[in-house]
Amino acid sequence: MTSAQPNPLWHPFADMGAVDGDRFVVTRGEGSYVWDEDGERYFDATASLWYANFGHGREEITRAVTEQLRTLDSYNLFGYNATKPALELAERVSALAPVPGSKVFLGSGGGDVVDTAVKIARSYFAHTGRPEKVHVIGRVQGYHGTHGFGTAAGGIAVNAEGFGPQASGFSHIAWDSAEALEAEIQRVGPERVAAFFCEPVIGAGGVLLPPDGYIEAVAEICHRHDVLFVADCVIAAFGRLGTWFGIDRWPVRPDLITTAKGITGGTIPLGALLVAPRVAEPFFTGAPGAPVLRHGATYAGHPVACAAANATLDIYERDGLIPRGRELEKPLADALSGLRSHPLVGEVRAGLGFLAAVELRDDLLATDPGAPGRLQRLCRAEGVLVRPVGRGIVVSPPLIAAEPELDLLASALPRAMDRLV
Template identity: 85%
Template sequence: MADQPQNPQAQNPLWHPFADMGAVDGDRMVVTRGEGSYVWDDADRRYFDATASLWYANFGHGRPEITRAVTAQLEKLDSYNLFGYYANEPALELASRLSELAPTPGSKVFLGSGGGDVVDTAVKIARAYFANTGRPAKTHVIGRVQGYHGTHGFGTAVGGISVNAQGFGPLLEGFSHIAYDSAAALEAEIERLGADRVAAFFCEPVIGAGGVLLPPEGYIEEVAAICRRHDVLFVADCVIAAFGRLGTWFGIDRWAVQPDLITTAKGLTGGTVPLAALLVAPHVAEPFFTGEPGAPVLRHGPTYSGHPVACAAANATLDIYERDNLIPRGRELEKPLADALADAAVHPLVGEVRAGLGFLAAVELSAETLAADPGAPGRLQRLVRDEGVLVRPVAKGIVVSPPLIAAEPELDLLAAALPKALDRLKS
């Protein structure tokens, strides 16, 4: 009988997203529990979760309110679909609450299982809206270079991180990309294509996975106006930005604009149960809500749309945000976070720190550092982890997006860990 591997993680069949599995296998960090702003590994070592897992643990970990809400819902109704005329109470309550909070009054709410779901839904609804209002040629979708909109079919096509689209063969047609920081580039692309062909423009208020790229002053208002002028739907992808990350309910409502569609997920349940919501402005939803015989039907939707347990978790999450006044903290903490990164910003290995708009930031390594070691962001992540802080390698450096409950002690940990890790990276 062959000897069994000494490490039970080695040769485990679990396939991780966005991972070099040859490097991961046998070298996993197994997270076993979480409480507040911290998580523990299987060696019982504690870490400050400075990325709120994957941008989403906005109120931290281990909230008993969520456990109680999920348990109560499981005991009452564990699951049922929303197709056709079926509904459930938690989904109805959640849709009403989100619509009331939306920056565009009277918005309709379509529920999905994750950000990628509702990005694909947004593309389909944008195209279907024009098809059902006599403009079927308006199908083209414009995204931004370095934009990230999930990994489903439409999301991969509209996303602008080139490496995420490589190796999958031809992508869907009808998509193009512009510079992330130029409103003029958007208008030029619409005019190049012809406004009669363009359905939608996708815009993260702050680009997240592409490297925490902040919008130039006035950019959001200008692209919204350009879309309105050319009858192009403005889709605000707020999967990361919503629920306090930028200090407002949806992130995009930090600016005086009214998007036609808003994608949300992540912070909607604080990551406790997979759930997403697409908010659709009344004029876009109207063709599907007339009640007239033969009115169009949106023949689209995931099995778990409006899952009652997920919606119960979301309603409990909204209660936490409201009761603990967490939503404004994304704005209140943006300067303390920038201050915590001040020492890292002047480190010789660092090219730029991007912070100051919401509770998220990026530490980008210098061009010289990256040229000498293209794998430096991943190495830096591990070195910061050795200091008891979890960060995420993205683009040319690392990013942070701590839970909104983080306070001075946690920011002090981050402030101390990064320079130490950078010194070790230098050596």
């Protein structure tokens, strides 16, 4: 159903001239499904924006948030302030980290913690006698949010257009080449490179799966040149790839790990940056004149958000949801396999985690650049919500999805594709 009444709400990533009077208004959610204002039900095959990992309408979250609001509705973490929900969450996240003893810096979301990661990386080198190490390398098609440093680190060119000069000290390499990272470090100079940002699976850039051996290779290159390896796991963490953080599917030890989205199942905005002990150490000495990280968001580690996160971790643990991203990766790939032979499909990318992309053919996109958006609407007419991303559509269903939902994908997406032309 679309709303005929214009409204002043300005949507992110939207052509507002087209959106006005043509909104899809979601009014309710339960499990893997949401309902619109006309009462029509849809399979939320994108878990909203990659984050509703346990679906919608969890009473455990409602109870945790309600109790926290009654107990302490808000307080900041600046200076020596703390709250019990934030302390508990930091302990739990650190205990799960692939690098033991990691510190946890909380933010308001993924964009916050990406910018925090850049600042900490540069500050770490500044406080260990190498202030010239400030350069950050990202990957073409990588996505690291839309804050200042995240936009500069990201490699989706259109996301940086029209905003004027970006932050300096960033460059980008081919997303699938470890050799390109080595070459770029040598070009810039290892003595000047602070960090490399790497999504385990590139998400918003089109669900691009890393080549075999890629993650291990870039981690080794970073270690050899003393470049901090930043694993951006905002999408990958909390079960999406079948492990707690996504990057822990590979035998690597990231220096920093960005997380958000699934940490609360999307119920309340929150982000958490994991910082390996060696990177955090200069800020934790307690010595006179020790460096202070003069950075943080007003609502970082908000007690209500942390209460939601603690309840979320309980759900993941109790219901055994974290491994499901791995258990469901093949069934999802199988459900989409019929699309590989469709005449309008150029490629189906699936098989690593519970997410996938269906890319349209080059000739179709050349004549109809708006085809991904039209395909999204056609899928919605079939009762399935997908996202148009770049050259096609992506799916990332809730981890609670099961055979009926996968069967729906297997039947609905080909029907929508058949109606595309």
